[in-house]
Amino acid sequence: xxxxxxxxxxxxxxxxxxxxxxxxxxxxxxxxxxxxxxxxxxxxxxxxxxxxxxxxxxxxxxxxxxxxxxxxxxxxxxxxxxxxxxxxxxxxxxxxxxxxxxxxxxxxxxxxxxxxxxxxxxxxxxxxxxxxxxxxxxxxxxxxxxxxxxxxxxxxxxxxxxxxxxxxxxxxxxxxxxxxxxxxxxxxxxxxxxxxxxxxxxxxxxxxxxxxxxxxxxxxxxxxxxxxxxxxxxxxxxxxxxxxxxxxxxxxxxxxxxxxxxxxxxxxxxxxxxxxxxxxxxxxxxxxxxxxxxxxxxxxxxxxxxxxxxxxxxxxxxxxxxxxxxxxxxxxxxxxxxxxxxxxxxxxxxxxxxxxxxxxxxxxxxxxxxxxxxxxxxxxxxxxxxxxxxxxxxxxxxxxxxxx
Amino acid sequence: xxxxxxxxxxxxxxxxxxxxxxxxxxxxxxxxxxxxxxxxxxxxxxxxxxxxxxxxxxxxxxxxxxxxxxxxxxxxxxxxxxxxxxxxxxxxxxxxxxxxxxxxxxxxxxxxxxxxxxxxxxxxxxxxxxxxxxxxxxxxxxxxxxxxxxxxxxxxxxxxxxxxxxxxxxxxxxxxxxxxxxxxxxxxxxxxxxxxxxxxxxxxxxxxxxxxxxxxxxxxxxxxxxxxxxxxxxxxxxxxxxxxxxxxxxxxxxxxxxxxxxxxxxxxxxxxxxxxxxxxxxxxxxxxxxxxxxxxxxxxxxxxxxxxxxxxxxxxxxxxxxxxxxxxxxxxxxxxxxxxxxxxxxxxxxxxxxxxxxxxxxxxxxxxxxxxxxxxxxxxxxxxxxxxxxxxxxxxxxxxxxxx
Numbered sequence: 050x051x052x053x054x055x056x057x058x059x060x061x062x063x064x065x066x067x068x069x070x071x072x073x074x075x076x077x078x079x080x081x082x083x084x085x086x087x088x089x090x091x092x093x094x095x096x097x098x099x100x101x102x103x104x105x106x107x108x109x110x111x112x113x114x115x116x117x118x119x120x121x122x123x124x125x126x127x128x129x130x131x132x133x134x135x136x137x138x139x140x141x142x143x144x145x146x147x148x149x150x151x152x153x154x155x156x157x158x159x160x161x162x163x164x165x166x167x168x169x170x171x172x173x174x175x176x177x178x179x180x181x182x183x184x185x186x187x188x189x190x191x192x193x194x195x196x197x198x199x200x201x202x203x204x205x206x207x208x209x210x211x212x213x214x215x216x217x218x219x220x221x222x223x224x225x226x227x228x229x230x231x232x233x234x235x236x237x238x239x240x241x242x243x244x245x246x247x248x249x250x251x252x253x254x255x256x257x258x259x260x261x262x263x264x265x266x267x268x269x270x271x272x273x274x275x276x277x278x279x280x281x282x283x284x285x286x287x288x289x290x291x292x293x294x295x296x297x298x299x300x301x302x303x304x305x306x307x308x309x310x311x312x313x314x315x316x317x318x319x320x321x322x323x324x325x326x327x328x329x330x331x332x333x334x335x336x337x338x339x340x341x342x343x344x345x346x347x348x349x350x351x352x353x354x355x356x357x358x359x360x361x362x363x364x365x366x367x368x369x370x371x372x373x374x375x376x377x378x379x380x381x382x383x384x385x386x387x388x389x390x391x392x393x394x395x396x397x398x399x400x401x402x403x404x405x406x407x408x409x410x411x412x413x414x415x416x417x418x419x420x421x422x423x424x425x426x427x428x429x430x431x432x433x434x435x436x437x438x439x440x441x442x443x444x445x446x447x448x449x450x451x452x453x
Numbered sequence: 454x455x456x457x458x459x460x461x462x463x464x465x466x467x468x469x470x471x472x473x474x475x476x477x478x479x480x481x482x483x484x485x486x487x488x489x490x491x492x493x494x495x496x497x498x499x500x501x502x503x504x505x506x507x508x509x510x511x512x513x514x515x516x517x518x519x520x521x522x523x524x525x526x527x528x529x530x531x532x533x534x535x536x537x538x539x540x541x542x543x544x545x546x547x548x549x550x551x552x553x554x555x556x557x558x559x560x561x562x563x564x565x566x567x568x569x570x571x572x573x574x575x576x577x578x579x580x581x582x583x584x585x586x587x588x589x590x591x592x593x594x595x596x597x598x599x600x601x602x603x604x605x606x607x608x609x610x611x612x613x614x615x616x617x618x619x620x621x622x623x624x625x626x627x628x629x630x631x632x633x634x635x636x637x638x639x640x641x642x643x644x645x646x647x648x649x650x651x652x653x654x655x656x657x658x659x660x661x662x663x664x665x666x667x668x669x670x671x672x673x674x675x676x677x678x679x680x681x682x683x684x685x686x687x688x689x690x691x692x693x694x695x696x697x698x699x700x701x702x703x704x705x706x707x708x709x710x711x712x713x714x715x716x717x718x719x720x721x722x723x724x725x726x727x728x729x730x731x732x733x734x735x736x737x738x739x740x741x742x743x744x745x746x747x748x749x750x751x752x753x754x755x756x757x758x759x760x761x762x763x764x765x766x767x768x769x770x771x772x773x774x775x776x777x778x779x780x781x782x783x784x785x786x787x788x789x790x791x792x793x794x795x796x797x798x799x800x801x802x803x804x805x806x807x808x809x810x811x812x813x814x815x816x817x818x819x820x821x822x823x824x825x826x827x828x829x830x831x832x833x834x835x836x837x838x839x840x841x842x843x844x845x846x847x848x849x850x851x852x853x854x855x856x857x
Contacts, residue, residue, distance in 0.1 A: 074640070078659035093824075094644055124676070126636030128647035144636050144698075144753065146647045186824060193827055201856055202663065203829035206656030206755045209640040210649075210826065232530030232548055236478070236613040240498055243532035243550045245614075252610030255482035259606065272528070294548075349548065351610045420497075420590055422614065423597055425607035452605055 053360060053395060056320045056330070057376060060343070060361050063316065063332055066371035067288060068339055070220045078205050079261060080218035081371040086194040088211045091184035095128075095146040100179045103138040103160055103167055104151035107176045115169045119162065123148065138167045147180055154179035187211075199372070222262040222369040225287040226253045227280055229270045229304060230294040230349060248422070249293040249354055253347075256358050259453065260366045262289070278307050285311060285333040285342045288369055291362065294349030296329045304346050305329055313344050321436075323394040324419030325353040328361065343369075351422045356397045356431060359450055379433070381446050382411040388432070388447075389440040397431035397450060399424045411447055428452060457764060457799060460724045460734070461780060464747070464765050467720065467736055470775035471692060472743055474624045482609050483665060484622035485775040490598040492615045495588035499532075499550040504583045507542040507564055507571055508555035511580045519573045523566065527552065542571045551584055558583035591615075603776070623775040626666040629691040630657045631684055633674045633708060634698040634753060652826070653697040653751075653758055660762050663857065664770045666693070682711050689715060689737040689746045692773055695766065698753030700733040708750050709733055717748050725840075727798040728823030729757040732765065747773075755826045760801045760835060763854055783837070785850050786815040792836070792851075793844040801835035801854060803828045815851055832856060 051059065069083035098104065105117060117138040123129050129148035133139055138155075139148050147154070156179065159171035187193055193207055194200075200208075200218065208216055226249075233247040234240050250266040257264035265287070270280040272295065281304075284290035295304035296318070309315060312334035320328045329346030336342070345362055347354040364376050385403055390396055399416050402409040413432050416424045430451040434441070441447060455463065473487035502508065513521060521542040527533050533552035537543055542559075543552050551558070560583065563575035591597055597611055598604075604612075604622065612620055630653075637651040638644050654670040661668035669691070674684040676699065685708075688694035699708035700722070713719060716738035724732050733750030740746070749766055751758040768780050789807060794800055803820050806813040817836050820828045834855040838845070845851060 074655055075658065078662065090644070094649065095647060097649075125634055126647055126676070128645075144634065144649070181824060186821065187827065194830060198831065201830060201832075202656050202659040203755070203759060203826050203832070203856070205659045206652040207826045207830050209655040210652035210755075212640055212643070212650060214641050230529055230548070236616055237618050239616070240494070241532075243499060243530055245498065245501075245548075246616060248610040248614035251478055251613040252606050254479065255606040255609045258482065272530070351607070351614075355607060417590065420585060422607050422611045423591065426598060426605060426611050427602065428605075428607070452607070 064368040084217040092187035102157040152176040219371040222288040225284040226266040296346035388413040390434040399428035400432040468772040488621040496591040506561040556580040626692040626773040628693040629688040630670040700750035729760040792817040794838040803832035804836040
């Protein structure tokens with residue numbers, strides 16, 4: 050049986066960034082840019098006033114006569130209708146274009162307007178003052194963004210400013226969730242004898258969205274070869290297919306065989322960890338213009354599913370999206386309480402991070418075992434307890450796998 | 454003019470958690486729970502096998518005779534049709550219900566099946582072994598989640614398991630973005646003379662979504678009192694109204710007057726910071742079943758808008774959603790490079806976080822000033838340089854406001 054580390058290497062060795070795609074700007078935030086973006090126009094596209102005041106010719110104010118004739122009023126969005134005349138001042142608003150001939154703007158606070166004239170009290174008016182010359186920020190044709198960076202909100206604004214409504218990026222991975230098992234009913238139904246509710250689809254959808262990917266949950270697939278193959282086949286069109294249930298050793302656990310008949314190449318089955326041992330991983334047949342889906346068969350037990358997701362699926366989503374990483378974001382913390390552990394597999398034990406003066410410390414939670422979802426609902430993640438028999442003392446450093 | 458801290462107090466003193474609302478489970482992840490959630494059924498709802506194997510009566514295996522008759526086969530989701538007979542074993546799958554009379558399950562690995570009989574090799578089979586008794590995890594009527602906690606993915610799964618498709622939470626804030634200004638055209642248009650593209654709406658939408666709220670951008674509002682009032686009036690139905698432009702001192706800056714006529718109580722205008730001084734804040738008239746919208750008039754300059762959002766709007770979104778916080782997540786880091794600053798206002802200077810051995814260090818970026826969105830597109834946030842004249846040396850500790 051593979052160790053967690055060997056299984057992670059087996060997954061990460063088969064994952065690379067998704068093929069580049071054009072995406073609407075509204076869906077590109079947080080994605081890695083896949084093209085060089087050029088400015089289509091100078092920015093600003095005209096000499097733009099940075100203040101409210103009066104556009105002037107600096108040379109007109111070199112002598113003692115500080116009075117200018119008041120010309121037109123230029124509002125933002127309405128270009129001047131004529132050049133500035135000799136010894137003339139045009140009233141101008143922040144963001145509005147300077148009239149031809151003007152080479153400075155005087156702030157309104159340093160002027161006085163008397164009928165059709167303007168008294169400029171400001172001393173030493175210099176050419177270039179208080180406006181942004183056309184092309185000062187960006188020249189048309191210049192690269193404003195280079196491929197490889199993650200698009201933050203400022204980059205989204207910059208793309209809009211150069212006229213982009215779509216942009217080529219490494220897209221968000223598309224994940225399809227398939228719950229399997231004849232014992233499942235959807236959450237809005239009252240389970241009949243022998244049935245339980247499908248809680249995994251809602252849970253995995255929340256995990257996928259939190260992992261920066263798009264999620265679609267398909268209806269429950271029954272334990273029958275035909276319908277199961279139909280649903281799993283649909284899932285293989287996605288970048289990642291998450292299947293819950295049907296991967297333990299029972300005679301009716303049809304998932305691995307059905308996947309193999311659909312052309313999914315198995316990579317491993319079972320990992321040495323607790324909870325979550327019966328994890329199945331394989332790679333689907335190549336799709337048009339994209340490599341085959343990553344297929345994870347997660348145990349039906351919800352806590353096992355969470356741990357498997359955090360250790361194997363979330364890092365794979367990061368790699369598909371070309372985000373940094375290469376493994377789960379494990380941190381190390383002091384234990385707040387003693388905690389003992391006996392077992393032949395490393396155990397992921399629900400724990401809370403508690404602020405304790407010199408940084409967050411780890412509080413292991415009382416836990417009824419791998420089917421106890423209620424305790425995990427109050428946890429921040431999992432303390433990683435190595436295999437063997439060991440009592441951890443308060444203050445001992447333990448690794449931590451965050452849930453959020 | 455208010456300091457940043459006084460302005461933050463003025464905002465945060467007027468914000469509380471939004472009224473509780475019922476939300477579909479698929480939209481509740483990350484929200485704070487607003488109700489006590491009770492289990493509707495025992496969990497598990499029946500005695501549930503934890504392994505693949507044979508359901509038996511432990512007492513039948515106390516003697517030397519290890520052979521049992523093979524009874525029915527019980528698959529998950531298909532309840533047993535009859536009680537277990539004397540010296541009988543029922544084949545059972547993981548997750549399937551035990552037949553009445555059975556009190557233990559023996560793993561398949563410890564048995565041998567020969568025609569109609571089963572040889573049980575396991576020693577010391579104990580009652581209760583390898584199954585989860587009905588109600589062992591959760592009793593019907595018991596509280597499984599209490600109000601006040603944030604719903605993680607495990608909590609979403611738990612809610613689905615007790616039959617909830619909706620849940621009462623502190624909802625995600627709804628934010629409406631209104632870009633204003635006659636000089637604006639939408640990004641898909643080529644700006645005419647004196648026009649520039651509306652880059653703020655796309656940028657603010659990305660910031661709002663990243664801040665855990667829902668965003669809707671309305672069309673550009675012109676600098677005309679009637680249409681402006683109509684659009685701003687629509688925005689006041691949201692929890693937060695973000696307006697860009699129209700808040701400096703120009704004669705055509707109609708936003709503050711229009712808001713006041715719509716019943717928005719002004720709280721402050723202008724804050725001592727750079728960039729972002731002309732920030733306007735007020736509170737709209739009370740809505741049915743909700744307090745009035747928080748109204749922020751952000752400067753039209755995109756970098757000023759980002760800084761204003763991070764300092765004032767994002768903490769307000771956290772408070773509306775009852776998430777912890779109470780201010781922006783400012784951290785302190787060593788400077789990597791010298792950086793000098795002169796100014797009568799604290800300045801938010803674009804900077805990158807760079808891994809430097811003992812934690813991330815701060816690299817201030819060359820910056821052409823408050824209209825230079827391109828530099829911020831490559832930044833992780835802003836170094837906070839206090840007012841006055843100061844040269845910061847490498848290694849000096851400087852506060853940092855993250856963008857992400």
